[in-house]
Amino acid sequence: MFFKFLYFIYFLIKGKCLLSVFLVSLRWMKLPPVRITGHERAREVPYMRYGHTAVLLDDTIYLWGGRNDTEGACNVLYAFDVNTHRWYTPRTSGTVPGARDGHSACVLGKAMYIFGGYEQLADCFSNDIHKLDTTTMVWSLINARGTPARWRDFHSATIIGTKMFVFGGRADRLGPFHSNNEVYCNKIRVFDTETNCWLTTPSTQPLPEGRRSHSAFSYNGELYIFGGYNSHMERHFNDLWKFSPENFTWKKVEPKGKGPCPRRRQCCCMVGDRIILFGGTSPCPEQGMGDEFNLMDHSDLYILDFSPNLKTLCKIAVxxxxxxxxxxxxDIRWELAAMTTNSNISRPIFSSHG
Structure with a gap:
């Protein structure tokens, strides 16, 4: 595990914006509040937001983008040092991406790649790729060759090898412009970071339904997606799919055990052979799974174990x-209770973001 701990940065919950950093090692522990002294120091702490991205590179979490309904969208890069628990704003140069939310971010080597999202100033969806070299802190707009992926937001982008695999998200029939005629693509698009070229990729049945606000991660060189939402189908998902980059085939995965309910906006982190899933939103039970606006937040945590040990298997059997x-x-009885007891602390919210 990363320093035996896992960090979650979670800014929007129960319809209110919170600014918290959580540290978890089997049990939750909230870090002390960030001390802010002076106007300049306050500017180094990100304001409350949603639709942002956070990636880990060495001992630093880089947070970029996102918005809230008061401050709007943001394009300032924030960094969180996991050793000192301190926020700061690295000095960057180059072609800085426009403020946006609903974009994706992924790391390859010492570089962070930003793709897509909804740009505030241009008031449109994006399909640009920006790269931040964290050794020089220089932004660059990549002049990509080939047919680019469609303009979109709330998609996923996952690095496998030297390629970025883009799936899902919300697009529009008018291309970059938002007309409420949403399109949910269910085809994989691949960007080669070595040649800066979008690749032509085949589509092989079966395919998962198009969706937005899902989770994606890679394990053993394969791509997995979980959950999400499709407004055309008025449906939240809790299915798990596996994609093979070698033969471009999808396979639906049926894990053992009781999995999460249908949801979107959850976060997933890979820790060793485990995926740790936290939170997300679902329609209120009395509203039905297709309701987009009457939503409830989740505070539950699930683990998908690709290589369970004997202790885990014994707890499942108990x-x-x-x-x-x-x-x-x-300790075992506490863990068994945690595996079987709901955290009923969520209340309905009213939201249409993401």
Missing amino acids: IQYSLEQSGLPH
Whole structure:
């Protein structure tokens, strides 16, 4: 695990913007509030937002983009040092991307790639690729060759090898312009970072439904997607799909155990052989799974274990067969309780973002 801990930066919950950094190692612990002294120091702490991205590179989390309804969108780069727990704003130069939200960010080597999103100043969807070299802190707009991926926001972009795999997101029939005629592409688009070229890719059935605000991650050289939302279908998803870059085929995965309910906006982090999934939003139970506006936040945490150990398998068996727990160590009983007890602290929110 990353320094035996996992960080979540989560700014929008229950319809209110919060500014928190959480550190988790089996049990949750909230870090002390960031101390802000003086106007200049306050500017180094990101304001409350949604639709941003946060990536880890070495010991630094880079946060970029996002917006809120008061401040609008942002294009300032913020950095969080995981050792000192301090925010700061690195000095950057070059062609800085326009302020936006709903973009994607991924890391290859010492570079961060930004793709797509909805640009505030241009008031349109984007399909540009920007690159930040973190060794020089210089932004550049990539002059990509080939047929680019469609303009979109709230998609996913995942690095496998030297290629960026883009899936899903919300597009529009009018191209870059927002007309509420949404398009949900379900085809993989691939960008080669070595040649700066969009590649022509085949489509092989079966394909997952197009969606936005899903999660994507890579494991053992394959791409996985989970969850998301499609407004045409009025449906939230909780399906898990695996994509093979070698033969360009999709396969639906049916994990064992009880998985998350249909949702979108969750975050997923790979830690060793495990995916840790936290939060997300779903329609209120009385509204039905297609309702886009009456949503509830989740505070639950799920683990998808690709290589479960004997301890994990035994805990699953204790739960599955309702075995006696009184003779087990306290820590094991606590973990069993955490695996079977809901965190009912969420309230309905009213939102249409993402």
